[in-house]
Amino acid sequence: MQTQPTASHFIGGTYVEDTSGASLISTFPATGAEIAKLHCATDTITEQALSAADAARAQWRAMTGSERGRILRRAAEIIRERNHELSVLETMDTGKPLQETLIADAASGADCLEYFGSVAAGLTGDHIQLGADFAYTIREPLGLCVGIGAWNYPLQIACWKAAPALACGNTMVFKPSEMTPLTALKLAEILTEAGLPDGVFNVVQGLGDVGSRLVTDPRVDKVSLTGSVPTGRKVYAAAATGMKHVTMELGGKSPLIIFDDAHLEDAVSAAINGNFYSSGQICSNGTRVFVQKGILPAFLERLKARTENAVIGDPLDEATNFGPMVSQNQLDITLGYIEKGVNEGATLVTGGKAHANGGLFIEPTVFTDVTDEMSIAREEIFGPVMSVLSFDSEDEVLARANDTEFGLAAGVFTSDLTRAHRVVAGFEAGTCWINTYNLTPIEMPFGGVKASGVGRENAQAAIEHYSQLKSVYVGLSRVEAAF
8 A cells, every 4th residue: 555645744734745854764563664754844844833723723713512523523434434544554654463453543543533523512611500690611622732642553642632632622733653653644634534624633743852842832732642751751841831731641560450269261361452462562551460379370371372372473464463563672672671571580481582583573471470679560661571470468469559650550350349349449540440451442531640641531531631611700799899
């Protein structure tokens, strides 16, 4: 398929190029082949995008919620009609298996646009009766929003940010990750085709310096970032100097607790999904798998057998269910952590090596005999490395699960639902699962606590992060004063 976009940026309803910007190469992680050459945004391009978004604010805000919602829902329909071609492009850009992108990427983006397209007409304020007087609230857009995406779910993240922002009447400049620049451009195309006014959603490419220019521009009212904790701290601090609204969806080192009475096959399935989906490159992954000692031998036996059944190969082959890492750097980081795990005394159950096929493939890796202080149990790897830790009691494991700077996600498997709810209540995490893992429907808020983030994506909660309330008191009585 054609992977080279018409131009590097999409601004004011059309493709825009400035070849004086530094080259930005997109490669197919499975082979290293170049699939597209783009250019980073120059100051001129950045200014053009911000000016376009600023100029479009009044028209977009003036439209009714129903009118805005109709456009978003039409865009969702177009994405579904083109799911296969968008999924192939996402696979080429990220390396994720087509088996996965066909159901988890464009489809999630379409769900998001449909959801917020459906709620846009209902974004109303409240009436408060105050005796003879009354007050009312008006829900207003924040203004110009900047979205900064990550490379693991490029199209999904673009939709997760754009849909609630646009539903509330904001405009947006979106910068995808420099490693996965392609599908955000397609989203801009589709939104324009669906009837979005020019300048409401714009895409610019670039590295951190482009993001910094966007975040610090005084016209920007809101910044939404998906990325690592170190990047989040920098962006949060930069946004704070301008008193900008922020949503930060950052990293994690999430616990998955499996009690003796858990359904074994379901627990193994969840551990696999929570560690090896997208080759382990998911922020909410449950990479610390705490298994109660009574079930530990059976769990490890089934986990090893099923993990070694992973089909590693060409991600464009729908039979493949485990693809390459996104980059050489991410591969090297993961191999480095595997070496640390061995050196620090963990037992390698399976995997642990770059795959014999070469390229950026690495075997799904499982360690046992992991202790809480080991590097592989404390630091976010963002690769297919599972740490299995044993435990005896509920109180013990909950304290250990919470002993981390992160707080994005957590899960528990048990047939005792009273215990399940008790454990979830004790988790220091923003997104939790009982007897499943890593399901993120648009209808459910998603986000973390502690170092894992600020604010929430999706559901009604996202509306609070892309709008603000104006309170109006209406006096119908005579005004009294002390003098």
